Amino acid sequence: MSPxxxxxxxxxxxxxxxxxxxxxxxxxxxxxxxxxTMRRIAQAAGLSYGLVYHYYPSxxxxxxxxxxxxxxxxxxxxxxxxxxSGSAWERMTAYAAMVVSSLFAGDTSLYFVIILQAxxxxxxxxxxxxxxxxxxxRYYELLVPVIKEAQASGEAAPGDPAALAAxxxxxxxxxxxxxFQHQGLEERITxxxxxNALRNPGYVPxxxxxxxxxxxxxxx
Amino acid sequence: MSPxxxxxxxxxxxxxxxxxxxxxxxxxxxxxxxxxTMRRIAQAAGLSYGLVYHYYPSxxxxxxxxxxxxxxxxxxxxxxxxxxSGSAWERMTAYAAMVVSSLFAGDTSLYFVIILQAxxxxxxxxxxxxxxxxxxxRYYELLVPVIKEAQASGEAAPGDPAALAAxxxxxxxxxxxxxFQHQGLEERITxxxxxNALRNPGYVPxxxxxxxxxxxxxxx
DNA sequence: GTCTATACACTGATAGAC
DNA sequence: GTCTATCAGTGTATAGAC
Numbered sequence: 013m014s015p016x017x018x019x020x021x022x023x024x025x026x027x028x029x030x031x032x033x034x035x036x037x038x039x040x041x042x043x044x045x046x047x048x049t050m051r052r053i054a055q056a057a058g059l060s061y062g063l064v065y066h067y068y069p070s071x072x073x074x075x076x077x078x079x080x081x082x083x084x085x086x087x088x089x090x091x092x093x094x095x096x097s098g099s100a101w102e103r104m105t106a107y108a109a110m111v112v113s114s115l116f117a118g119d120t121s122l123y124f125v126i127i128l129q130a131x132x133x134x135x136x137x138x139x140x141x142x143x144x145x146x147x148x149x150r151y152y153e154l155l156v157p158v159i160k161e162a163q164a165s166g167e168a169a170p171g172d173p174a175a176l177a178a179x180x181x182x183x184x185x186x187x188x189x190x191x192f193q194h195q196g197l198e199e200r201i202t203x204x205x206x207x208n209a210l211r212n213p214g215y216v217p218x219x220x221x222x223x224x225x226x227x228x229x230x231x232x
Numbered sequence: 233m234s235p236x237x238x239x240x241x242x243x244x245x246x247x248x249x250x251x252x253x254x255x256x257x258x259x260x261x262x263x264x265x266x267x268x269t270m271r272r273i274a275q276a277a278g279l280s281y282g283l284v285y286h287y288y289p290s291x292x293x294x295x296x297x298x299x300x301x302x303x304x305x306x307x308x309x310x311x312x313x314x315x316x317s318g319s320a321w322e323r324m325t326a327y328a329a330m331v332v333s334s335l336f337a338g339d340t341s342l343y344f345v346i347i348l349q350a351x352x353x354x355x356x357x358x359x360x361x362x363x364x365x366x367x368x369x370r371y372y373e374l375l376v377p378v379i380k381e382a383q384a385s386g387e388a389a390p391g392d393p394a395a396l397a398a399x400x401x402x403x404x405x406x407x408x409x410x411x412f413q414h415q416g417l418e419e420r421i422t423x424x425x426x427x428n429a430l431r432n433p434g435y436v437p438x439x440x441x442x443x444x445x446x447x448x449x450x451x452x
Numbered sequence: 453g454t455c456t457a458t459a460c461a462c463t464g465a466t467a468g469a470c
Numbered sequence: 471g472t473c474t475a476t477c478a479g480t481g482t483a484t485a486g487a488c
Binding site (some may be wrong): 453454455456457458459460461462463464465466467468469470 | 471472473474475476477478479480481482483484485486487488
Binding site for chain 2 (some may be wrong): 027028041042044045046047052077099106124128129131132133135136148169171172174175176178179181182183184185187190200205206208209211212213215
């Protein structure tokens with residue numbers, strides 16, 4: 013019970029917890045919330061079945077923690093880029109570049125899959141749908157003003173900024189799914205793919221204001 | 233056993249089967265494959281539990297049939313538009329318009345959710361992941377040539393056409409998820425949102441060839 | 453064709469030994 | 471802290487009455 017051994021215990025504890033989290037992330041992503049079993053998670057973590065319940069009171073809590081991690085992690089990364097310096101358009105492009113590169117680094121794409129699992133099967137977990145809605149609302153609150161700013165400068169496409177944000181998020185989620193299922197997409201998926209979805213096709217940089225209409229009809 | 237009664241029986245049979253399919257679609261979409269139970273499906277269909285097994289040998293087969301329906305339905309709709317007349321760009325825009333409007337009609341968005349469920353939890357069903365990959369391959373085979381054609385005319389954005397197609401599909405899937413969870417998005421989500429993701433920002437219709445470079449750097 | 457009742461396997465969660 | 475053994479509950483699939 014000396015302070016020394018206590019510190020070691022804490023270290024061991026967090027290490028085991030990390031093993032559980034990592035294993036649960038993989039199993040949940042592969043099988044879904046209901047499809048995953050605590051036995052499988054324990055096995056993937058290389059631990060005994062009962063030990064998982066020493067760290068988590070229930071399967072729902074394990075899942076919930078991963079979802080929280082994914083949601084808050086995404087929000088913080090987004091905040092970091094949206095509150096940075098530079099024009100609105102520059103911040104959006106920088107953010108898109110970060111997102112795409114992160115899809116191929118570590119377990120990031122797994123967290124996107126977890127969010128998707130939570131959206132499609134999270135009704136069984138009390139309060140989870142509301143929590144997701146709340147967090148998504150914060151995403152929009154963060155992104156919409158920047159999109160509006162980029163629309164004012166003419167760089168972002170006109171129209172409902174919230175819809176633009178929704179399209180952006182949708183593409184990110186979908187691309188994460190693809191990278192999760194197939195490998196070797198690093199060179200095919202580029203930030204330009206995301207940025208282009210936000211771009212105003214009629215934008216003329218800042219010199220020649222020929223006043224020509226946008227290339228193609230918008231309501232087609 | 234007269235032909236008359238046999239015909240009536242067939243009619244009843246297909247009617248009951250339709251009830252099961254419709255109920256299963258809703259339950260699977262709401263709970264996921266593993267989260268859905270056969271009891272719930274029977275209850276939603278207004279039928280007894282055992283009767284469902286008179287029409288389907290297993291839960292996996294029910295799900296599999298819905299997935300097949302969704303995948304082949306999407307493919308046929310896509311074929312219809314891609315093989316239509318008009319320029320490649322016109323066909324793509326017409327297809328995008330159809331997709332967006334279908335998201336708000338009937339159970340279409342539910343089928344998109346089913347496909348997503350199959351992608352994220354379908355490993356438990358033998359042969360399903362392979363089948364999905366195969367069908368997705370056919371989507372690409374159908375779409376990529378049209379995108380290439382639209383790139384040649386300058387209307388579609390340059391770059392890997394398969395990646396463009398992937399981004400397009402990703403956005404469709406994500407928007408379907410949103411319309412499934414929240415209602416009243418009919419006016420916010422427009423075909424332009426999808427079309428814009430494919431558009432070449434540097435395209436100049438066909439008159440003034442000022443030769444100016446594309447508005448913004450592509451690798452940002 | 454339709455229903456009820458049941459066998460069997462599996463999973464989440466707990467108890468208790470080391 | 472870690473493990474094994476166990477219980478209660480649930481879900482799939484089947485059997486058999488009507």
